[in-house]
Amino acid sequence: MVGEGPLADAWVRETPEEKAADTSLGDLLAEVSQDISTLMRQEMELAKAELRQSATRAGKAAGMFAGAGEAARFTLLFLSIALWAGLAYLVGQGWSAVIVAVVWAAVGAILYFLGKNELSSLRGLTKTAETVQEIPGALKPGKDTP
Secondary structure, eight states, rough: OOOOSTTHHHHHOOOOHHHHHHSSSHHHHHHHHHHHHHHHHHHHHHHHHHHHHHHHHHHHHHHHHHHHHHHHHHHHHHHHHHHHHHHHHHHSSHHHHHHHHHHHHHHHHHHHHHHHHHHHHHHHHHHHHHHHHHHHHHHSSTTTOO
């Protein structure tokens, strides 16, 4: 017969009320505790991933600022050489140093603005903050979880 035997139970699903009646309070609390523990571990992993991403972007920005500082140093060096050579010869070799200095100034400006944009785009742990705010609502009675 279809409705008898060990396989018949596999086709019947318990309703939440039946499951609650068959499960002890200790088992329910253990299940909730395990779910909360899993949720906290997942939140920690999300926070770690976001921190790694932010640290990488901050490192790139720091490298760009370092490049901008180095370019500024070269700008001062070549402007000093250009001024010296320009005053010494009034025309000629000094202008080539000015051209090199202008190129370094452009490189420095570009690196500075790229670094500034990279830092301004950092937003912190946005995903972790959003999901942590959802935890209290998920723990309220009567709230179905996906």
